[in-house]
Amino acid sequence: MKIRIGTAGSPTGSNMTGIAAVEEAGLHAMEVQFGRGIQMGNGLAEKIGEERKRHSVALSVHAPYYVNLLSEKAEASRKRIIDSCDRARRMGASPVVFHPGYYGKLSKERAYEEAKRQIAIILEHIKGWGVEIAPENTGKDSQFGTIEEVLGLAKELKTSFCIDIAHFRAKHRGKENLDELFAVLPKKHIHFQYSGVEWNSGGEKRHMLIDKAHFTAFARHILERKIDCTIICESPETFEDAQKMKKIFEDLGWEFGAKASVKAN
Numbered sequence: 001m002k003i004r005i006g007t008a009g010s011p012t013g014s015n016m017t018g019i020a021a022v023e024e025a026g027l028h029a030m031e032v033q034f035g036r037g038i039q040m041g042n043g044l045a046e047k048i049g050e051e052r053k054r055h056s057v058a059l060s061v062h063a064p065y066y067v068n069l070l071s072e073k074a075e076a077s078r079k080r081i082i083d084s085c086d087r088a089r090r091m092g093a094s095p096v097v098f099h100p101g102y103y104g105k106l107s108k109e110r111a112y113e114e115a116k117r118q119i120a121i122i123l124e125h126i127k128g129w130g131v132e133i134a135p136e137n138t139g140k141d142s143q144f145g146t147i148e149e150v151l152g153l154a155k156e157l158k159t160s161f162c163i164d165i166a167h168f169r170a171k172h173r174g175k176e177n178l179d180e181l182f183a184v185l186p187k188k189h190i191h192f193q194y195s196g197v198e199w200n201s202g203g204e205k206r207h208m209l210i211d212k213a214h215f216t217a218f219a220r221h222i223l224e225r226k227i228d229c230t231i232i233c234e235s236p237e238t239f240e241d242a243q244k245m246k247k248i249f250e251d252l253g254w255e256f257g258a259k260a261s262v263k264a265n
């Protein structure tokens with residue numbers, strides 16, 4: 001069992017120098033953020049890949065937020081995910097996490113079938129790249145991506161998946177049941193995102209700093225069930241809160257070891 005804790009984005013503002021900073025702080029993972037678009041060229045992605053090999057830090061990628069596989073613009077959305085995968089393979093990063101899209105006028109069943117069809121096209125395109133893609137559960141009622149939908153797609157298409165605990169909380173307006181969630185998760189390495197969260201009548205409003213009591217309860221579930229996982233901190237203070245998350249695990253008796261061994265993805 002291995003637990004990796006990491007930041008959403010680089011603590012230094014540069015992916016190149018962020019890897020060493022993450023390692024220096026005793027953390028084990030960094031999620032490269034393409035949320036507002038992919039500004040990274042292939043050359044830089046390859047340099048970051050070289051830098052990654054010098055450190056024990058696992059890289060993953062968050063694809064742009066402007067993705068809606070369930071709209072007429074599906075092709076442009078697929079391209080954003082495929083381009084994210086292309087940079088990811090050059091960096092040695094995996095998985096590439098993405099929000100699938102919005103139901104719009106589609107029924108839940110039609111939306112699921114369409115998401116499946118779109119993701120299958122992406123998988124065909126990135127075959128052999130060595131990069132996994134991970135649809136993420138979402139926090140707003142208008143967004144496709146319940147836990148069931150995401151796990152269903154992952155199972156049918158043999159993809160990875162991402163479980164965002166803040167989104168799960170927002171979707172259930174704080175009345176979420178972690179026991180029920182953990183009961184349906186497959187026994188494999190799980191890519192989590194975690195932060196505090198605020199919600200309104202439509203679900204998720206924004207990510208917040210972590211709440212120590214809530215994270216402690218979450219960490220207990222991981223330890224009791226011996227879940228091999230990566231947990232990316234998506235709070236507004238990702239670097240500080242990721243270190244707090246690590247400390248909470250240590251206070252619960254978990255030893256991360258001097259250097260978490262990171263298998264090249």
Ligand SMILES: [Zn+2]
Nearest residue numbers: 097099136164
């Ligand atoms: Zn996300």
